Amino acid sequence: xxxPAWHSFPRTEQVIQxxxxxxxxxxxxxxxxxxxxxxxxxxYGDGWPGVPMTADSITMWLSxxxxxxxxxxxxxxxxxxVEIDQPVVSWIPEFGQRGKESVTVRHLLEHTAGFRFxxxxxxxxxxxxxxxxxxxxxxxxxxxxxxxxxxHVASSWYVLGEIVRxxxxxxxxxxxxxxxxEPLGMDDSxxxxxxxxxxxxxxxxxxxxxxxxxEEFANPVWSTSAGAAICRPGGSGRGPIxxxxxxxxxxxxxxxxxxxxVTLDTLRTLTTRSRINMFDRTxxxxxxxxxxxxxxxxxxxxxxxxxxxGRYCGRSTFGHAGAQSxxxxxxxxxxxxxALVFNGMPGEAAHQPRLRAICNAIYEDLEIA
Numbered sequence: 001x002x003x004p005a006w007h008s009f010p011r012t013e014q015v016i017q018x019x020x021x022x023x024x025x026x027x028x029x030x031x032x033x034x035x036x037x038x039x040x041x042x043x044y045g046d047g048w049p050g051v052p053m054t055a056d057s058i059t060m061w062l063s064x065x066x067x068x069x070x071x072x073x074x075x076x077x078x079x080x081x082v083e084i085d086q087p088v089v090s091w092i093p094e095f096g097q098r099g100k101e102s103v104t105v106r107h108l109l110e111h112t113a114g115f116r117f118x119x120x121x122x123x124x125x126x127x128x129x130x131x132x133x134x135x136x137x138x139x140x141x142x143x144x145x146x147x148x149x150x151x152h153v154a155s156s157w158y159v160l161g162e163i164v165r166x167x168x169x170x171x172x173x174x175x176x177x178x179x180x181x182e183p184l185g186m187d188d189s190x191x192x193x194x195x196x197x198x199x200x201x202x203x204x205x206x207x208x209x210x211x212x213x214x215e216e217f218a219n220p221v222w223s224t225s226a227g228a229a230i231c232r233p234g235g236s237g238r239g240p241i242x243x244x245x246x247x248x249x250x251x252x253x254x255x256x257x258x259x260x261x262v263t264l265d266t267l268r269t270l271t272t273r274s275r276i277n278m279f280d281r282t283x284x285x286x287x288x289x290x291x292x293x294x295x296x297x298x299x300x301x302x303x304x305x306x307x308x309x310g311r312y313c314g315r316s317t318f319g320h321a322g323a324q325s326x327x328x329x330x331x332x333x334x335x336x337x338x339a340l341v342f343n344g345m346p347g348e349a350a351h352q353p354r355l356r357a358i359c360n361a362i363y364e365d366l367e368i369a
Contacts, residue, residue: 011361025344027053047206062322065237070292099139114143150281157234189239192231212347245339310359
């Protein structure tokens with residue numbers, strides 16, 4: 001451990017150290033707060049080989065950043081500029097082709113839109129080219145928007161980002177930086193990091209390594225200054241994991257009655273389960289979902305539901321995970337915020353029990369199990 005802890009987390013530390021010892025990840029970054037009090041903010045292991053992971057390391061959040069883009073949409077809802085149940089063509093007319101004419105913003109947020117595999121790979125393609133590709137894509141065969149579910153890794157979040165750009169005028173990464181990250185004091189968080197800032201951060205940058213083969217190697221796109229500058233609204237978030245925790249602390253404060261970056265009514269719309277008992281054709285598991293947030297789905301299989309928040313979380317827990325690496329969530333019933341990242345992707349079969357184990361251990365260490 002390279003940073004002091006404010007609470008004893010022996011079970012959690014055991015999970016962390018075991019994951020490092022197994023070679024699943026070089027390091028881990030963990031943040032925990034409860035009732036607004038910071039309980040834990042630490043780094044373990046290495047960010048880069050020979051460079052310690054600290055609480056200040058800049059880690060990659062991957063899809064754990066999706067709720068940030070979701071809240072950006074929520075702000076436009078509050079301003080009367082976007083309606084969640086309106087079709088996407090209201091803002092992007094050229095999107096309405098090849099079966100996608102009836103797709104709404106809600107369908108995008110709930111992963112029921114039906115164009116999962118378009119623009120799924122990371123690339124240096126220009127933004128406008130990516131949007132054009134998505135607009136020209138056809139709906140999946142036999143898919144009726146809203147009637148089937150399947151996680152969209154990137155495609156639907158590009159469309160959400162384009163809605164932000166067309167309504168507000170700013171690119172979504174600039175909008176998020178100026179309207180969410182900076183107001184919340186998330187000064188080292190980015191949806192697209194300028195290349196010069198990447199160089200300034202230097203050893204603070206802690207890339208996510210792919211470890212499934214038994215060897216550690218950094219993704220050649222993600223782990224460069226040029227790669228960090230890519231805006232991918234559903235997966236390119238970076239920053240110290242404590243700042244993702246700050247985001248969820250702010251959302252809990254809104255629920256508690258304080259004013260914030262979105263209204264309480266809109267936040268409830270975004271975080272209340274609305275896609276219920278639907279089989280997700282990407283994860284191959286029945287999962288509930290809210291409008292842009294994952295929600296507690298352990299009732300669909302405590303030991304099998306992917307990317308859950310553990311066996312002890314409250315029913316109203318909402319958040320989001322990143323592929324084989326990260327998660328952030330708020331548990332209103334227990335007034336708890338957790339944000340963590342393993343900087344190694346060991347494959348789904350290894351990550352899912354690793355994630356369940358650390359979530360369970362955090363609750364057990366806090367004696368709220």
